[in-house]
Amino acid sequence: xxxxxxxxxxxxxxxxxxxxxxxxxxxxxxxxxxxxxxxxxxxxxxxxxxxxxxxxxxxxxxxxxxxxxxxxxxxxxxxxxxxxxxxxxxxxxxxxxxxxxxxxxxxxxxxxxxxxxxxxxxxxxxxxxxxxxxxxxxxxxxxxxxxxxxxxxxxxxxxxxxxxxxxxxxxxxxxxxxxxxxxxxxxxxxxxxxxxxxxxxxxxxxxxxxxxxxxxxxxxxxxxxxxxxxxxxxxxxxxxxxxxxxxxxxxxxxxxxxxxxxxxxxxxxxxxxxxxxxxxxxxxxxxxxxxxxxxxxxxxxxxxxxxxxxxxxxxxxxxxxxxxxxxxxxxxxxxxxxxxxxxxxxxxxxxxxxxxxxxxxxxxxxxxxxxxxxxxxxxxxxxxxxxxxxxxxxxxxxxxx
Numbered sequence: 421x422x423x424x425x426x427x428x429x430x431x432x433x434x435x436x437x438x439x440x441x442x443x444x445x446x447x448x449x450x451x452x453x454x455x456x457x458x459x460x461x462x463x464x465x466x467x468x469x470x471x472x473x474x475x476x477x478x479x480x481x482x483x484x485x486x487x488x489x490x491x492x493x494x495x496x497x498x499x500x501x502x503x504x505x506x507x508x509x510x511x512x513x514x515x516x517x518x519x520x521x522x523x524x525x526x527x528x529x530x531x532x533x534x535x536x537x538x539x540x541x542x543x544x545x546x547x548x549x550x551x552x553x554x555x556x557x558x559x560x561x562x563x564x565x566x567x568x569x570x571x572x573x574x575x576x577x578x579x580x581x582x583x584x585x586x587x588x589x590x591x592x593x594x595x596x597x598x599x600x601x602x603x604x605x606x607x608x609x610x611x612x613x614x615x616x617x618x619x620x621x622x623x624x625x626x627x628x629x630x631x632x633x634x635x636x637x638x639x640x641x642x643x644x645x646x647x648x649x650x651x652x653x654x655x656x657x658x659x660x661x662x663x664x665x666x667x668x669x670x671x672x673x674x675x676x677x678x679x680x681x682x683x684x685x686x687x688x689x690x691x692x693x694x695x696x697x698x699x700x701x702x703x704x705x706x707x708x709x710x711x712x713x714x715x716x717x718x719x720x721x722x723x724x725x726x727x728x729x730x731x732x733x734x735x736x737x738x739x740x741x742x743x744x745x746x747x748x749x750x751x752x753x754x755x756x757x758x759x760x761x762x763x764x765x766x767x768x769x770x771x772x773x774x775x776x777x778x779x780x781x782x783x784x785x786x787x788x789x790x791x792x793x794x795x796x797x798x799x800x801x802x803x804x805x806x807x808x809x810x811x812x813x814x815x816x817x818x819x820x821x
Contacts, residue, residue: 424506438508448477461558476559483540483567488512490536491529498525527589530582537571578609580647602651609644613637656781657743662736665777666759666767672697675724693756696727703727704756735760745769
């Protein structure tokens with residue numbers, strides 16, 4: 421994820437901080453030290469309140485991290501790879517590598533977080549009641565409330581909250597349709613987001629604050645919509661393979677050609693990404709990624725000097741789905757990716773070709789009945805094949821009789 425910094429690694433999972441975390445940490449520390457703690461625990465110095473605010477804000481984010489870790493450890497226990505956990509504005513997210521998991525696995529992962537937050541709330545409540553030190557009494561008073569709110573908030577049945585993910589898992593098990601299940605759960609998420617925004621607006625008019633509810637509601641509404649779009653995208657692109665849309669015949673330019681000669685030859689054509697190859701070098705040249713180069717330098721610099729070596733580009737395979745290719749384009753920021761088979765270059769896939777196919781598929785339902793990797797291209801084709809086999813068997817039995 422862009423804008424993140426890795427801080428450590430635990431249980432084989434990278435823990436990362438999004439840049440927005442720092443903003444929330446500062447705002448939360450200020451809010452706690454200037455309002456919350458002075459109101460509930462009056463009579464102490466400003467320095468003490470700031471120290472309490474900083475420690476409480478830090479422990480709250482530790483609580484969020486533990487919440488996300490509980491999701492991730494359940495995933496790992498069910499043989500699902502988790503690459504990272506990112507703490508960011510309004511919470512955290514686990515980077516799970518598996519695209520489509522069993523409903524039971526998603527359900528167990530979803531409820532693990534709220535259950536662990538309830539457990540943390542109970543622990544902080546006991547410390548609050550039994551501890552005699554005012555400093556930790558004040559901090560645990562805040563933390564038990566926030567962990568309880570975190571647990572209850574996440575149990576709301578609206579995607580992408582944990583309760584919404586659990587609901588999606590139940591709906592997916594029932595309908596056998598992930599897209600439909602996500603659409604229903606995401607609708608619940610958007611409804612809850614609108615409720616938060618309205619509640620925030622009313623709070624502002626009543627003079628009791630509410631800006632956080634508005635921000636949180638807007639954030640949830642956006643994420644709910646994006647989450648559903650991602651499922652639609654994956655569902656559509658997973659129905660056809662790279663082999664169906666790749667270029668099996670491609671032009672290879674001489675690496676010793678100058679940029680001036682290339683521009684002169686291809687200036688009137690729409691191509692701006694080229695494959696460069698000879699016996700000793702192969703790479704990809706993207707004109708869009710080049711900075712300004714003077715006319716004099718264009719006559720001197722070669723394509724080999726400007727191209728990205730193929731060894732530094734992560735390739736894809738013919739049997740991969742178009743969704744795998746889509747992710748590779750996004751992760752590498754490329755417009756042309758090599759297709760390899762048994763360490764041999766067999767073609768290329770262009771981003772614009774993939775996007776063109778995606779747009780047509782979404783608009784006209786081109787791949788409604790297409791299965792993964794191009795097998796059984798249409799359901800009707802499968803039915804006809806089965807009918808033909810049955811007919812042949814009946815004919816052969818009659819001949820024997």
